[in-house]
Amino acid sequence: MKEYTYEWDASSYEDEDKPILKITKSSFGSFQWCPTRYEFQYPKHMPIDTTDLMIKGTVVHNSREDFFEVFDVKKAEGLSTTELQDYCLSLYPIDDYSDMYHIMGVNDANRFMDSKLLGTTEDYLPVINEIKLDAEIIIDKDTHPKFPLKQNYKVHLQGIIDRMFLENGGYVPMELKTGPWKDWKQTMMRKEMAFYQLLIENCPNEILIENGLDPETSITHWGWYYPASNYTYVEEIKKSSMKAVLKGMAQLLFAYEEETFPAKFFARTCVHCSFYGICEVAQSDGWV
Numbered sequence: 197m198k199e200y201t202y203e204w205d206a207s208s209y210e211d212e213d214k215p216i217l218k219i220t221k222s223s224f225g226s227f228q229w230c231p232t233r234y235e236f237q238y239p240k241h242m243p244i245d246t247t248d249l250m251i252k253g254t255v256v257h258n259s260r261e262d263f264f265e266v267f268d269v270k271k272a273e274g275l276s277t278t279e280l281q282d283y284c285l286s287l288y289p290i291d292d293y294s295d296m297y298h299i300m301g302v303n304d305a306n307r308f309m310d311s312k313l314l315g316t317t318e319d320y321l322p323v324i325n326e327i328k329l330d331a332e333i334i335i336d337k338d339t340h341p342k343f344p345l346k347q348n349y350k351v352h353l354q355g356i357i358d359r360m361f362l363e364n365g366g367y368v369p370m371e372l373k374t375g376p377w378k379d380w381k382q383t384m385m386r387k388e389m390a391f392y393q394l395l396i397e398n399c400p401n402e403i404l405i406e407n408g409l410d411p412e413t414s415i416t417h418w419g420w421y422y423p424a425s426n427y428t429y430v431e432e433i434k435k436s437s438m439k440a441v442l443k444g445m446a447q448l449l450f451a452y453e454e455e456t457f458p459a460k461f462f463a464r465t466c467v468h469c470s471f472y473g474i475c476e477v478a479q480s481d482g483w484v
Contacts, residue, residue, distance in 0.1 A: 197332055200352035202238040206453045209349060216332075217452065219445060221355045221391045227448050227457075228387070234448075235457035236471045244470040253374045256293055256423075257358070260300065260372055261326045263287045264359070269317055272308055281305040296374070299423045322359040323367070327407050330354050331398035340446035349449050353395045360409070366416030367409070368430060369396075377425035385429075387444070389418035390437035 199215035202223065208214045227234035236242045266287055275283055284304040288297035311317045331353045337345035361368045369392050371385065393415055396404070401411040419430030451457050459477035466478050473479075 197330060197352065198350070200354075202241075204239070204452055206346075206349075206449070209347070217349070217351045217449065219351050219353055219448065221388055224391060224441070224444060224448070225384075225388065227451075228384075228444055230460045230466075230469070231451055231457035232459035232475060232477065233469055233471060236474075242471065249375065252293060255291065256296060256374045257326075257372060259288055259293075259297065260358070263300075263304070264322055264325045267304075267321060269320055272320075273312065273317060277305070277309060280308060284308075293374075296423050299426050303423070303426070303428070319362050322361050322370075323408055324357060324360040326356060326358060328354065328356045329395050329399045329403065329407070331395050331400070333394060333398045335442065335445050335449060340443040340450070343443075343447045343450035345446060345449055346453060351445065351449070353391075353398065355392055355395050357392055357395075362413070364416070365413070367396075367413055368417045368419060369393075369415065370418075370430075371420045373420060373422050375422070375424060377422035377427040385420045386434055386437040387441050389420070390434065390441045393418065393433060393438055394441060 200218035201215040202218055204217040205214065209216075223234065223238050226237055237244055263284075267284075272280055272283060281302055285298065285301035288294075288301055308317065308320055311320045332350055333353060335345070335349050335351055337348050339345070357369055358372045359370045361370060369389060371388060371392075373385075396409075396415060404411050415433060417430050417432055419428065421428050459475055461475075461477045466472055466475070469475070469478075
């Protein structure tokens with residue numbers, strides 16, 4: 197794979213010695229939220245504020261990863277429902293997020309009991325548990341009619357997938373979110389999962405095999421888990437969401453070509469942005 201960077205220069209793309217554009221799920225999401233925020237955070241490498249929500253997300257994600265690392269299927273098979281709940285809860289730490297761990301632990305126990313009844317406990321644990329994958333794809337110049345590119349571009353995709361389960365012969369990636377569920381988040385979540393789909397589909401087979409994945413096994417469904425709202429959702433993959441992600445990547449490349457990252461201003465959300473004080477659009481609208 198070629199070298200990659202956020203400090204990408206579209207005009208030097210034909211130079212084989214120059215790196216290609218790096219796109220992660222987080223950087224793509226930042227651009228979708230606000231191109232100016234993306235420019236400050238990624239090409240310009242300006243630091244963002246560390247919030248309590250960010251700390252919570254990191255701690256809970258790590259605890260969830262640790263849960264699946266130490267869960268003992270054989271031990272769990274011999275436990276009663278009450279004992280199984282106690283066992284699952286014991287695998288989570290005692291900290292400021294214990295209420296969320298309790299929801300997760302009870303759900304973990306219930307899912308195992310369902311697996312036990314169905315005789316599928318061998319598929320209870322995820323086939324991957326927090327892994328980072330890399331891939332390269334080509335974005336065609338005509339991918340987005342409103343943002344036509346000067347040429348086709350190869351870009352580097354990178355992402356960390358929370359978990360992937362094997363169900364009914366197909367893979368099901370699941371994303372963990374520590375905030376509350378809102379129905380308007382569905383489109384955003386589908387784009388996140390579509391990003392992972394593109395990442396896995398284009399990842400070299402040898403990397404997939406190294407990480408315990410079978411290149412011949414398809415992703416049939418994807419889903420997300422919001423334990424703060426005790427909300428789990430799984431659906432068949434949406435080709436339309438994958439097309440939307442490719443269009444979004446074309447728009448990102450177009451911004452680099454034009455060297456312009458226009459701001460999207462929303463008073464309710466922009467006031468929480470780390471770059472609110474230096475954003476000309478926010479300030480010109482009088483929100484000080």
